[in-house]
Amino acid sequence: MSEDGGIDSFGGDEGNTAEVISGPPVGPKVWSITQVNRAVKEMLESSIDALWIGGEVGQWTRSRPGHCYFTLKDEQAELRAVMFARDASLLPTDPEQGMKVRCFGDLTLYERRGNYQMIVRRVEAEGEDGLWRKAFEKLKGRLAGEGLLADERKLPLPAYPEVIGVVTSPTGAALRDIVTVLRRRAPWSRIVLSPSRVQGEGASEDLAKALDRLVESEVPDVIIVGRGGGSLEDLWAFNEEALARAIVASPIPIVSAVGHEVDITISDLVADVRAPTPSAAAELVVPDGVVLLSDVRAAPLRLSRGVRRAAERRRARVTDRMRVLSRTMERSIRPARQSVGMDSERLERSIQQSLDQKRAAFSMLSGRLEALSPLATLARGYSVARTSDGTVLRRVTDFHPGLQFDLKVTDGTVEANAVGPAKPGREER
């Protein structure tokens, strides 16, 4: 392209030549603006492939429909650039003025204005994760400012969830991993999947909606939100505000499980618990079924031990009480027993006394009886005369002559005959 004759190289040479030869001489060939701009545009686009251009961001404006207009510049020069909404929507955030970036796109010409410009398809800030990092920090700062990252906001996970909600892609590795772990660890549980796209434009809004639906269903006890590993761009939906707000709003505890161990996302920060991977999230939300079941089966033994201990305590208490009671009774009857002791002594004494008196009286009486006994009289030499029928013969007149009678003497009885009354003078001595 030479400075003066560039235009010569454009098409239509033959027609021009013919006109010059046949017709009357007229003025030079005049191009319309439209023609020229189109021609230049075609030349630019056909001769220069898409390329990366590095520079500093000048002014950056984003129109209502989402197209971005900006300038790229270095010390000496400027280049106009536009990024259409479809591509711009994938930007994590708009670059700031003065930021060093590299842009990938095509050089073209905006025909209506005749402006030469770059149509940018990608913008990357210099340094690893430049724009992503910036967007991440910006959103993180805003959420932190609202107190949404505070530990006090975190809900505790249920110890024994029965229903585990999962927000992820229905075809992704994350769901498979979660199912595998839960099938092994907690086969009694139930998974309710709320399917969502996990990457690409609008994925964050999609995830937020899927999460909202699950929360509204009130079915899950805990929810895992996540996806398997991928590039920073693939994981980006989990760094966006839509999902972050939905997580924050959930009254059901949420475990965030995005990508691999090293990937930390905004979702991880606002969730109640961050798990390094989807498998780890599944491990974390349910107890180990084998351990749990054996614990439950061991419970009746522990319960019965408790009952036995209570029974032993009760027995010990009863024994204790008995001991106390008997001590108390002992104490309370001691005075009574003492007085009873005293009384009995007195009683014994008085009984003894009366016994003694009676004994004395008796021996006196028996002495007198002795004196009265006929045997004693007989012993002194008297005898008793009795008839055979026992009648005592007391008077002379009782003895008619010839009467047979018994004469009792001290050592026996003698049979005797009455002769008749004795001669006077023999009667008595």
Add this chain to the structure above:
Amino acid sequence: MIEGDGNKVGLEERLERLEAIIDRMESEDIALDEALQLFEEGVGHVREAEQVLAETELRVEELLAGGEVLEREIEEE
């Protein structure tokens, strides 16, 4: 709402109550009457929980747009 198989008391609640009962029986001096009562209640929870935990078929369902839940097959790797 969709709820778990007509079990009025959830597993969570049941196991937590069971834990509380065992804790109480192991750490406090409770009266025999109460111990017997707790024993009975605890054994009931054990029986019910065991029934739930013995379930061996993980159910995977999908929440549809309308809010209903549909059983779905997930093949493992």
